[in-house]
Amino acid sequence: MNAFHYQNGQLYAENTALYDIAENIPTPFYVYSQQGILDHFAAFDGAAKKHLKQALTCFAIKSNANPSVLKLLAQAGAGADIVSGGELLLALKSGIPADKIVFSGVGKTREELTLAVENNIKQINVESEEEALMLDEIAALAGKKAKIALRINPDVDAHTHYKITTGKKENKFGIDWEKARSLYRLFSESKGLQPVGIDVHVGSQLLDLEPFEAAFERAAEIVYSLRDDGIDIRTIDVGGGLGVAYQPIDQAPSPEMYMTLAGRILGNLNCEIVFEPGRFLLAQSAVLVSRVVRVKQTETRRFLVLDAGMNDLIRPAIYEAYHDIAAVKEGINDHSYDVVGPICESSDTFGTDRQLPAMKAGDLVVIKTAGAYGASMASNYNFRPLCAEILVNGSDYAVIRERQTLDDMLALTRSAPWL
Numbered sequence: 001m002n003a004f005h006y007q008n009g010q011l012y013a014e015n016t017a018l019y020d021i022a023e024n025i026p027t028p029f030y031v032y033s034q035q036g037i038l039d040h041f042a043a044f045d046g047a048a049k050k051h052l053k054q055a056l057t058c059f060a061i062k063s064n065a066n067p068s069v070l071k072l073l074a075q076a077g078a079g080a081d082i083v084s085g086g087e088l089l090l091a092l093k094s095g096i097p098a099d100k101i102v103f104s105g106v107g108k109t110r111e112e113l114t115l116a117v118e119n120n121i122k123q124i125n126v127e128s129e130e131e132a133l134m135l136d137e138i139a140a141l142a143g144k145k146a147k148i149a150l151r152i153n154p155d156v157d158a159h160t161h162y163k164i165t166t167g168k169k170e171n172k173f174g175i176d177w178e179k180a181r182s183l184y185r186l187f188s189e190s191k192g193l194q195p196v197g198i199d200v201h202v203g204s205q206l207l208d209l210e211p212f213e214a215a216f217e218r219a220a221e222i223v224y225s226l227r228d229d230g231i232d233i234r235t236i237d238v239g240g241g242l243g244v245a246y247q248p249i250d251q252a253p254s255p256e257m258y259m260t261l262a263g264r265i266l267g268n269l270n271c272e273i274v275f276e277p278g279r280f281l282l283a284q285s286a287v288l289v290s291r292v293v294r295v296k297q298t299e300t301r302r303f304l305v306l307d308a309g310m311n312d313l314i315r316p317a318i319y320e321a322y323h324d325i326a327a328v329k330e331g332i333n334d335h336s337y338d339v340v341g342p343i344c345e346s347s348d349t350f351g352t353d354r355q356l357p358a359m360k361a362g363d364l365v366v367i368k369t370a371g372a373y374g375a376s377m378a379s380n381y382n383f384r385p386l387c388a389e390i391l392v393n394g395s396d397y398a399v400i401r402e403r404q405t406l407d408d409m410l411a412l413t414r415s416a417p418w419l
């Protein structure tokens with residue numbers, strides 16, 4: 001499923017040489033492989049449908065919010081997992097039908113909940129009693145019943161980076177699973193709420209199936225006890241989290257393994273199983289292309305200074321995340337570099353002691369596995385523009401986001417009248 005490969009000594013995305021794109025577009029930029037995204041979606045959604053009678057794959061938009069990416073996934077049949085009003089509007093605009101949209105998040109505002117009710121989305125994953133009461137009031141006023149799932153905090157350790165674990169009791173997410181039963185009873189008697197499902201999400205970049213197993217089992221247990229109470233649970237949303245290999249030593253479970261587990265534990269509950277993958281669908285389908293600004297040799301280190309920085313790809317800086325780095329021109333990896341960006345922070349480091357061919361100013365490198373939480377987490381830090389995004393389709397490519405200009409970056413600023 002790797003759409004990036006060397007051909008005649010050059011790195012290609014599908015049938016397009018990255019070197020050729022860089023002749024026309026200023027670096028840094030993200031390059032996505034359309035086939036890569038479609039292949040990952042087919043692998044995930046196909047395995048879901050093979051192991052479960054009813055399954056829906058809702059792409060977690062937070063991992064990549066480019067409208068062309070969303071359109072592509074919408075056309076392939078994906079729904080969306082959204083976490084803001086902005087993502088809701090974007091999903092609808094990109095052709096994702098409202099009845100395939102689930103809304104997660106601990107801080108949904110009154111405006112966002114109203115928007116969700118107005119658009120009759122599939123399900124709102126409620127994260128607290130307080131949120132449910134607000135939603136009840138909004139829906140009742142509109143004369144509607146909002147379909148809800150309670151996000152259960154299953155108190156499961158996801159064995160992932162502490163900043164992206166969500167299913168432990170001490171995390172801010174979800175409702176204590178011991179409390180859920182009485183809340184379901186309460187909400188099913190309310191005017192504006194219709195409990196239709198339950199929701200669990202334990203964390204992101206899970207390389208191990210065991211936390212999923214624990215969470216699925218807890219979900220199944222809750223569905224049985226709710227049915228005993230006469231509450232008709234129709235959907236089980238198991239969140240996202242399936243990890244990917246960022247480096248050769250990572251052993252990621254395949255969608256087939258993950259869905260076999262889901263099928264075994266959740267397959268006979270007569271529920272639709274909703275999945276919210278982000279990273280699995282996008283991560284491996286893009287690279288960040290960057291140019292070497294200079295090679296800087298100090299007494300002890302050799303730095304490869306790139307024109308991409310932590311504002312373009314922040315994962316290494318905030319999660320100590322590993323991303324493979326490779327030269328666009330194939331060569332023998334016999335030189336060691338600390339690969340850094342231009343930003344004024346030591347955390348602006350993409351990797352230390354990375355083996356690459358001998359590099360010089362102007363050469364191109366790629367930072368791999370950058371399609372998820374890359375562009376979507378980019379910022380203007382150091383007053384640097386958001387970079388371009390390119391979608392490759394065979395030997396064709398299109399700019400799906402222009403690089404920002406100085407005018408774009410200043411567009412919303414105003415001079416204080418007294419200055």
Ligand code: LLP
Nearest residue numbers: 060104201204205240241276277278279373
């Ligand atoms: N559903 C919910 C409720 C979530 O909170 C998340 C991710 C997902 C689905 C999608 O999870 P995925 O399949 O992508 O693992 N910025 C971090 C990742 C943060 C994930 C937040 N929630 C990173 O770059 O690693």
